[in-house]
Amino acid sequence: MNNSGVLRMAVVGCGYFGEKHADIIGQLSNAELVAVCDKNWEAAKRLAQRTSCKAYEDIEEMLAKEQLDAVSIAVSETFHLDAVRPVAKAGKHILLEKPIARNTEEALEIVRLAEENQIRLMVGHVLKWDGRYQYTAEAIARGDLGEVISMYLKRSSTNGTVKRLHGKISMFHYMGVHDFEAMLTFAEPARPVKAYAQWVGKKNVPYNGKDTVFNTITFDNGIVACIQLCWALPEGSLDFVACAEVVGTKGASYIDVKDQGLSIYREEASGISRAHLLAGILRTCTWQAERRNQSFCEKYPER
Numbered sequence: 001m002n003n004s005g006v007l008r009m010a011v012v013g014c015g016y017f018g019e020k021h022a023d024i025i026g027q028l029s030n031a032e033l034v035a036v037c038d039k040n041w042e043a044a045k046r047l048a049q050r051t052s053c054k055a056y057e058d059i060e061e062m063l064a065k066e067q068l069d070a071v072s073i074a075v076s077e078t079f080h081l082d083a084v085r086p087v088a089k090a091g092k093h094i095l096l097e098k099p100i101a102r103n104t105e106e107a108l109e110i111v112r113l114a115e116e117n118q119i120r121l122m123v124g125h126v127l128k129w130d131g132r133y134q135y136t137a138e139a140i141a142r143g144d145l146g147e148v149i150s151m152y153l154k155r156s157s158t159n160g161t162v163k164r165l166h167g168k169i170s171m172f173h174y175m176g177v178h179d180f181e182a183m184l185t186f187a188e189p190a191r192p193v194k195a196y197a198q199w200v201g202k203k204n205v206p207y208n209g210k211d212t213v214f215n216t217i218t219f220d221n222g223i224v225a226c227i228q229l230c231w232a233l234p235e236g237s238l239d240f241v242a243c244a245e246v247v248g249t250k251g252a253s254y255i256d257v258k259d260q261g262l263s264i265y266r267e268e269a270s271g272i273s274r275a276h277l278l279a280g281i282l283r284t285c286t287w288q289a290e291r292r293n294q295s296f297c298e299k300y301p302e303r
């Protein structure tokens with residue numbers, strides 16, 4: 001970090017989501033986008049030109065030539081470990097896109113590399129930085145909803161996503177990881193003890209993808225949760241749908257990502273109260289990223 005507290009950052013992976021990382025880092029007051037890197041040289045060059053930074057097609061070369069504090073890794077899931085290894089060994093802090101890896105062995109190796117090289121590693125679970133999901137987690141922890149009874153989380157996308165990914169990754173890893181992370185946060189400190197899933201695959205068979213999966217999860221304190229995932233919506237229709245409902249013994253919380261709001265209903269002596277939070281918790285991506293960087297620095301102060 002330079003004297004004015006600005007993180008010098010690079011983005012590895014200039015595809016669909018790496019572009020968003022680069023754009024947002026470019027807008028932050030506490031970060032500077034120094035370089036982008038992609039093994040597809042054309043993709044790296046195009047993004048570097050648009051964001052006015054340097055382009056590389058080799059991670060090692062970029063690490064050798066640039067003075068960096070942190071690297072945002074947004075390569076395809078298959079290559080997370082390959083991209084993390086040189087960056088961690090160079091001692092650069094990492095923001096790694098979700099899911100951390102495709103399997104437990106790779107995930108543990110990524111954590112081991114971070115510990116061995118004493119770098120800070122954060123996985124990009126975006127709902128942790130979404131005001132509505134944060135506020136719900138805080139309301140549950142305060143006991144505003146009473147004892148949690150059930151949770152229902154849903155995420156749907158069009159089959160355009162499946163076509164773009166060519167069956168490279170499952171819908172659990174690509175979409176479901178967000179809702180599973182939120183569900184575990186909402187249920188804390190309870191832990192899941194049983195899971196049952198049922199899927200249907202009719203439309204996305206040519207892309208090696210399931211259409212929908214319904215998951216039922218039971219926790220050790222009796223909470224029951226359902227996570228419904230689907231990526232078979234017609235292209236050009238709703239595009240993206242996500243919601244979360246948490247029901248407790250004294251209240252309930254509803255998030256609808258499309259309307260940008262959050263409603264909390266509570267049973268009180270005078271009747272039912274409803275708080276609908278919109279502007280108060282509506283956060284832009286830039287705000288979230290600034291908070292994330294700030295929290296990243298606060299949580300891990302300079303050694």
Ligand SMILES: NC(=O)c1ccc[n+]([C@@H]2O[C@H](COP(=O)([O-])OP(=O)(O)OC[C@H]3O[C@@H](n4cnc5c(N)ncnc54)[C@H](O)[C@@H]3O)[C@@H](O)[C@H]2O)c1
Nearest residue numbers: 013014015016017018038039040074075076077079097098
């Ligand atoms: N947080 C979210 O909401 C969200 C949304 C979409 C994608 N993602 C995540 O972002 C990551 C990237 O997904 P995407 O949809 O942008 O994929 P993508 O296929 O569009 O882009 C990946 C890019 O990485 C490059 N690449 C692969 N291996 C590389 C390597 N070793 N070195 C340099 N470049 C390499 C590829 O050439 C490609 O340009 C995935 O982990 C995905 O799950 C997160």
